[in-house]
Amino acid sequence: MLECKNLNIYKEDIILIENKSFIIQKSEIYTLTGMSGAGKSTLLKYICGIEQKSFTYKGEILVNQQSVNHLPTNQRGVRMIFQNDLLFSHMNVIENLLFAMPLKEKNNKEEALTLLSQLKLDHLSYKNINTLSGGEYSRICLVRMIINKPNVLLVDEPFNNLDKKTKNITKDFFYKNISEMNCATLIVSHNLEDIYSNDKIIEL
Amino acid sequence: MNGLRHLIKSNFSYWIFLVLFGVIALVIGNICYQVISKLDTHFFLIHFNDLLSSISITFFNNIIATILAVIIAFLITNYLYNKKSFKSSFLIILISFPHISYCIGIIYLFATSGFFARLFALFYGNDIPFISERGDTSSSLIYVISLALREVPFLVLIGLSVLKKINALQIQKQVLVLGHSNLSALLCCIFPIWLKSMTLPILIIVTFCFSNYEFSSILGPQFPHMINVKIIDSWYSTNFNLAQQMNSLIIITILSSILALITLYTLMQILNGYLKNQKFLGFGNYNLFLLGKIFYFIVIALFMIILFITSLLSISESWFFPTIMPSSFSLRGFDYMVSNYLWLFFSSIFISSVISILCLLFVVILIETSKDTKNIYKFLFVISLMILVMPQNIMLISIANLMEQLAFFSVSLWFYFSLFIYIVPYTYFMLKQSYDDLNPQYIHSSDILGITRFKSFFLIKLPMMFNDFLLIFGVSFSVCFYQFLQGIIVTKGERGLFNNEVFILFSGESIQTASAGSMMNFLPAALIFMIISLRYRYVRV
Numbered sequence: 001m002l003e004c005k006n007l008n009i010y011k012e013d014i015i016l017i018e019n020k021s022f023i024i025q026k027s028e029i030y031t032l033t034g035m036s037g038a039g040k041s042t043l044l045k046y047i048c049g050i051e052q053k054s055f056t057y058k059g060e061i062l063v064n065q066q067s068v069n070h071l072p073t074n075q076r077g078v079r080m081i082f083q084n085d086l087l088f089s090h091m092n093v094i095e096n097l098l099f100a101m102p103l104k105e106k107n108n109k110e111e112a113l114t115l116l117s118q119l120k121l122d123h124l125s126y127k128n129i130n131t132l133s134g135g136e137y138s139r140i141c142l143v144r145m146i147i148n149k150p151n152v153l154l155v156d157e158p159f160n161n162l163d164k165k166t167k168n169i170t171k172d173f174f175y176k177n178i179s180e181m182n183c184a185t186l187i188v189s190h191n192l193e194d195i196y197s198n199d200k201i202i203e204l
Numbered sequence: 205m206n207g208l209r210h211l212i213k214s215n216f217s218y219w220i221f222l223v224l225f226g227v228i229a230l231v232i233g234n235i236c237y238q239v240i241s242k243l244d245t246h247f248f249l250i251h252f253n254d255l256l257s258s259i260s261i262t263f264f265n266n267i268i269a270t271i272l273a274v275i276i277a278f279l280i281t282n283y284l285y286n287k288k289s290f291k292s293s294f295l296i297i298l299i300s301f302p303h304i305s306y307c308i309g310i311i312y313l314f315a316t317s318g319f320f321a322r323l324f325a326l327f328y329g330n331d332i333p334f335i336s337e338r339g340d341t342s343s344s345l346i347y348v349i350s351l352a353l354r355e356v357p358f359l360v361l362i363g364l365s366v367l368k369k370i371n372a373l374q375i376q377k378q379v380l381v382l383g384h385s386n387l388s389a390l391l392c393c394i395f396p397i398w399l400k401s402m403t404l405p406i407l408i409i410v411t412f413c414f415s416n417y418e419f420s421s422i423l424g425p426q427f428p429h430m431i432n433v434k435i436i437d438s439w440y441s442t443n444f445n446l447a448q449q450m451n452s453l454i455i456i457t458i459l460s461s462i463l464a465l466i467t468l469y470t471l472m473q474i475l476n477g478y479l480k481n482q483k484f485l486g487f488g489n490y491n492l493f494l495l496g497k498i499f500y501f502i503v504i505a506l507f508m509i510i511l512f513i514t515s516l517l518s519i520s521e522s523w524f525f526p527t528i529m530p531s532s533f534s535l536r537g538f539d540y541m542v543s544n545y546l547w548l549f550f551s552s553i554f555i556s557s558v559i560s561i562l563c564l565l566f567v568v569i570l571i572e573t574s575k576d577t578k579n580i581y582k583f584l585f586v587i588s589l590m591i592l593v594m595p596q597n598i599m600l601i602s603i604a605n606l607m608e609q610l611a612f613f614s615v616s617l618w619f620y621f622s623l624f625i626y627i628v629p630y631t632y633f634m635l636k637q638s639y640d641d642l643n644p645q646y647i648h649s650s651d652i653l654g655i656t657r658f659k660s661f662f663l664i665k666l667p668m669m670f671n672d673f674l675l676i677f678g679v680s681f682s683v684c685f686y687q688f689l690q691g692i693i694v695t696k697g698e699r700g701l702f703n704n705e706v707f708i709l710f711s712g713e714s715i716q717t718a719s720a721g722s723m724m725n726f727l728p729a730a731l732i733f734m735i736i737s738l739r740y741r742y743v744r745v
Contacts, residue, residue, distance in 0.1 A: 048381055049380075050377055050380075050381075072380070072386075073377070073380035073381060074379075074380040074381075074382075074383050074384055074385055074386070077383075078381075079381055079382065079383065080381040082377075082378070082381075084374075085378070086371070086374055086375060086378045088375070088378075088393050088397070088480075089370075089397060090393070090396045090397050090400060090476060090480060091480050095480055095481075098481075099382075099384075099392070099480065099483070100382050102383065103383065103384070103483055107481075144382075145382075148382055148383065150383075
């Protein structure tokens with residue numbers, strides 16, 4: 001469960017987000033919408049523990065009812081897919097996926113291959129990252145986060161680089177997997193098409 | 205201007221490429237000819253008992269020094285990258301520190317009446333625990349550590365731009381949001397990617413280790429000498445057997461450096477394969493960060509102590525053991541240097557400046573004219589790489605052999621040529637980097653507006669890369685000013701730079717005079733970098 005209490009974000013003297021509070025329970029998916037520059041990505045990064053120098057932040061973040069404000073990113077139990085997510089160039093596709101597996105789990109190559117095949121990406125398993133197209137790259141970033149089995153997931157514009165047909169397949173895959181994981185999810189999206197009808201919306 | 209305009213417009217790149225390729229082919233061909241035509245002389249090797257231990261000492265010392273330098277450089281790079289800002293001029297000044305002055309400084313530090321002995325004497329009196337006659341093991345240890353620390357500033361400066369280029373901060377964030385530790389980010393992701401991008405600088409370091417003379421002769425073990433010293437001994441020797449031995453040593457050096465490169469490459473691959481499958485549970489990279497900070501201060505302290513000791517020695521009239529400071533001072537050493545070597549000092553500055561400017565001009569024309577012809581551009585890269593990875597002493601021996609065989613042009617011209625051919629690849633790689641970093645959008649916009657390439661260079665590229673040009677000039681100047689082997693090998697002592705005289709002074713004249721020479725040696729490059737740093741100020745990371 002993710003809870004944000006009285007969040008305030010300022011850029012110099014300009015208030016971007018004022019007194020925003022929300023709770024996302026397990027298995028709930030919220031979509032965060034707003035104008036460009038409203039502070040959507042900044043909010044996601046703050047929840048994740050990545051603070052930017054030019055911003056001032058106030059407010060409390062709770063994960064599973066525990067305050068995580070003082071914890072570093074990797075110990076907050078919050079995972080995030082960035083808008084410009086990065087795959088590690090010295091690893092191939094499958095190695096990138098295996099690296100993302102949770103610390104307590106053993107590397108399970110079969111699970112990774114199954115997830116890839118669901119998106120018809122299994123032929124890329126041993127490909128170098130630099131040879132992937134933009135669409136393949138962003139879908140593999142999604143698979144990597146799914147394999148990480150997060151409890152709280154923040155996603156910044158996940159389907160941006162995809163054509164309509166691929167977007168639909170990827171969206172189905174994504175929603176199916178995160179609902180199976182019972183994870184609290186917050187998605188940033190500009191595009192109303194990307195929002196599923198049963199998603200709850202937070203507007204900035 | 206019209207001449208330059210014509211050069212940039214014409215197919216100059218093809219001609220330059222052919223000439224450069226011809227020269228390099230001649231130099232490499234000469235090495236092959238020298239070595240193969242006297243293949244039977246390699247059997248002489250068995251008569252020289254020390255050779256096997258020389259080979260193994262050279263190989264292992266250089267490999268260990270390189271590995272140590274890379275590890276320390278990464279730790280320092282990581283520390284500096286995570287700092288908000290730091291003075292890059294500081295690193296550049298360390299890079300511009302003359303090798304000879306550095307080696308002599310190290311000797312003074314560890315000598316029986318040196319700096320450390322004096323410091324220990326403060327606490328233990330004359331009963332100093334560590335000072336003894338230097339044996340081969342301690343010499344090798346001092347050689348390895350000194351060589352590694354000397355190469356660290358160069359690797360750090362390049363390593364920082366690599367971290368910036370690979371976007372290490374983003375990689376770190378990415379690993380953290382996957383729930384892994386800072387240590388995992390650093391060791392499993394950033395280090396392998398950094399290491400891969402550092403292949404060329406590491407290659408340069410390995411080649412330098414196998415061809416340097418200063419470190420091997422001043423700091424390296426004496427019984428037996430390292431191969432680099434044996435090559436120079438053979439080069440000067442009138443003994444027929446020793447002279448013949450040189451060809452074998454050339455083969456051994458080339459094979460050793462190739463073997464070292466393969467070993468390092470294999471180690472890098474194994475390490476890369478191991479690290480990317482690991483997940484470290486560490487709570488942070490604080491310890492590695494702290495380690496980087498410690499090494500950073502050790503490197504700076506070492507250079508500063510050496511500079512301090514050398515400056516004290518240059519003005520000390522009498523400095524008895526075990527006092528920390530000299531008892532009387534005089535400028536006798538500087539007087540001697542000024543009255544005897546001022547002309548050589550200024551002529552060395554002049555030669556280095558002219559060669560650096562010529563190299564810069566030459567490389568600009570090469571890059572400008574070859575950008576559209578991809579194959580030539582690639583070939584230039586390969587040729588420059590070949591010059592860089594060829595041990596310098598071997599290239600110079602070949603140039604000297606060519607000089608004797610062709611018997612035209614004066615020794616001075618061959619001397620300038622040997623300096624030029626060595627500086628060109630450095631200039632090329634630095635300038636190529638600047639060109640690659642230049643936002644292509646500016647060039648595309650100027651092309652769309654119909655601006656000629658000539659105008660585009662002077663009105664767009666030159667103003668945008670002016671700081672880079674200055675820095676490249678500074679580095680080329682210092683590399684050229686501190687060249688040393690050209691004077692020993694190509695001209696056999698007939699001509700040389702100020703650096704050669706400093707080396708000779710240390711073996712003959714008083715310590716005061718030699719140290720004064722060493723201080724003067726340090727001055728020009730330091731001044732140039734200080735002037736450059738006034739424009740540069742800080743490197744933002």
